[in-house]
Amino acid sequence: MPRILFRNATLACVDGDAGYGLRENAALLVDADRIEWLGSMASVPAFDDAEIVDCEGRLLTPGLIDCHTHLVYAGDRADEFEARLEGAGYAEIAARGGGIMSTVRATRAASEAELFAETLPRVRALLAEGVTTLEIKSGYGLDRDNEIKLLRVAEGIERELGVRVQKTFLGAHALPPEFSGRADDYIELVCQEMLPAAVAERLVDAVDVFIESIAFDLEQGRRVLDRARELGLPIKAHAEQLSHLGGAAMAAARGALSVDHLEHLAADEAAALAESGSVAVLLPGAFYVLRETRLPPLTALRQHAVPIAIATDANPGSSPLHSLLLTMNLACTLFALTPAEALRGVTINAARALGLGDLLGSLEVGKRADIVLWDVNQPAMLSYRLGINPCRRVLQGGRWRDEV
Numbered sequence: 001m002p003r004i005l006f007r008n009a010t011l012a013c014v015d016g017d018a019g020y021g022l023r024e025n026a027a028l029l030v031d032a033d034r035i036e037w038l039g040s041m042a043s044v045p046a047f048d049d050a051e052i053v054d055c056e057g058r059l060l061t062p063g064l065i066d067c068h069t070h071l072v073y074a075g076d077r078a079d080e081f082e083a084r085l086e087g088a089g090y091a092e093i094a095a096r097g098g099g100i101m102s103t104v105r106a107t108r109a110a111s112e113a114e115l116f117a118e119t120l121p122r123v124r125a126l127l128a129e130g131v132t133t134l135e136i137k138s139g140y141g142l143d144r145d146n147e148i149k150l151l152r153v154a155e156g157i158e159r160e161l162g163v164r165v166q167k168t169f170l171g172a173h174a175l176p177p178e179f180s181g182r183a184d185d186y187i188e189l190v191c192q193e194m195l196p197a198a199v200a201e202r203l204v205d206a207v208d209v210f211i212e213s214i215a216f217d218l219e220q221g222r223r224v225l226d227r228a229r230e231l232g233l234p235i236k237a238h239a240e241q242l243s244h245l246g247g248a249a250m251a252a253a254r255g256a257l258s259v260d261h262l263e264h265l266a267a268d269e270a271a272a273l274a275e276s277g278s279v280a281v282l283l284p285g286a287f288y289v290l291r292e293t294r295l296p297p298l299t300a301l302r303q304h305a306v307p308i309a310i311a312t313d314a315n316p317g318s319s320p321l322h323s324l325l326l327t328m329n330l331a332c333t334l335f336a337l338t339p340a341e342a343l344r345g346v347t348i349n350a351a352r353a354l355g356l357g358d359l360l361g362s363l364e365v366g367k368r369a370d371i372v373l374w375d376v377n378q379p380a381m382l383s384y385r386l387g388i389n390p391c392r393r394v395l396q397g398g399r400w401r402d403e404v
């Protein structure tokens with residue numbers, strides 16, 4: 001693999017504790033799949049054998065990371081979108097067997113090949129905007145074989161497209177209809193059979209659970225996360241989205257990589273996240289689609305220096321969103337993140353939410369050469385505009401994506 005030298009670049013390194021880590025008139029050298037050197041144009045050594053890319057002042061950022069998605073599913077929920085606009089609520093739709101259950105039925109009926117074909121264009125939309133790592137959760141199979149089928153599709157996406165995919169087991173996403181009224185029995189199945197089977201197939205990088213009035217209660221969530229820890233797996237939780245059940249603090253106390261949603265997180269719980277090092281993953285797409293009004297406690301998260309990530313939450317119901325750039329704008333506009341926080345939220349803090357912060361997510365010597373060259377010259381442009389994709393070229397693990 002030849003070395004690549006980016007010259008005359010504007011670097012948003014997102015190193016350090018805050019801000020862009022901006023370096024203007026800078027250069028960066030990639031050697032194989034790692035960042036080998038970076039510094040000012042005035043101090044560039046002669047890297048004689050390197051391929052030269054003159055950036056002409058353009059912006060370089062780390063590859064973008066979408067750290068919370070539900071991209072593998074069959075069908076769509078356009079009818080539900082319509083019903084909501086005719087007045088039905090999210091909880092009401094779920095209570096009458098719509099919502100997640102309609103996707104579960106379609107997903108169970110689909111073959112692995114069909115699921116793969118349906119998922120590809122969703123992933124390609126993300127990649128077109130400079131995404132080099134994404135997380136994909138299971139959670140629409142809700143039995144052993146179907147959950148494994150979803151995780152295999154996620155693995156296939158990584159193989160086919162060369163993007164890094166972190167696979168998260170979310171068997172406790174919703175109660176399948178055959179367990180109606182027997183949520184504890186289903187949790188037992190998740191813990192004793194479904195999760196161990198997926199782990200045995202080497203398909204699980206982390207374990208997630210949906211703790212909410214329309215999903216699982218705090219005790220059921222705790223059982224799943226404790227079982228995951230017994231198996232040596234990192235944990236996450238969907239928590240405090242529609243109500244406050246205490247899932248975020250419970251997961252944080254168990255060392256969760258991230259707790260996600262958090263609109264109903266109490267301000268005094270931010271300290272617990274700071275203490276555990278859990279990343280607060282905010283999902284403005286679901287907030288927007290559901291027309292929620294309660295904002296996550298951003299002031300408290302900032303006060304306690306909790307790392308904040310943002311993600312698409314791409315799913316067929318509450319967030320049919322396949323643009324991380326639009327997600328950045330939504331986070332700024334709806335949650336009042338600064339553009340620098342939004343960029344950190346899709347780079348270094350998203351990497352931390354996946355347990356990959358030492359390897360990815362910033363432009364620093366030794367980190368993986370996942371790098372995006374943008375047709376803009378200042379980082380705020382990425383959050384500021386809607387509907388324009390300035391992604392010019394993507395380096396994934398030191399290789400140009402368009403040459404792979």
Ligand SMILES: [Zn+2]
Pocket residue numbers: 068069070238313
């Ligand atoms: Zn989600």
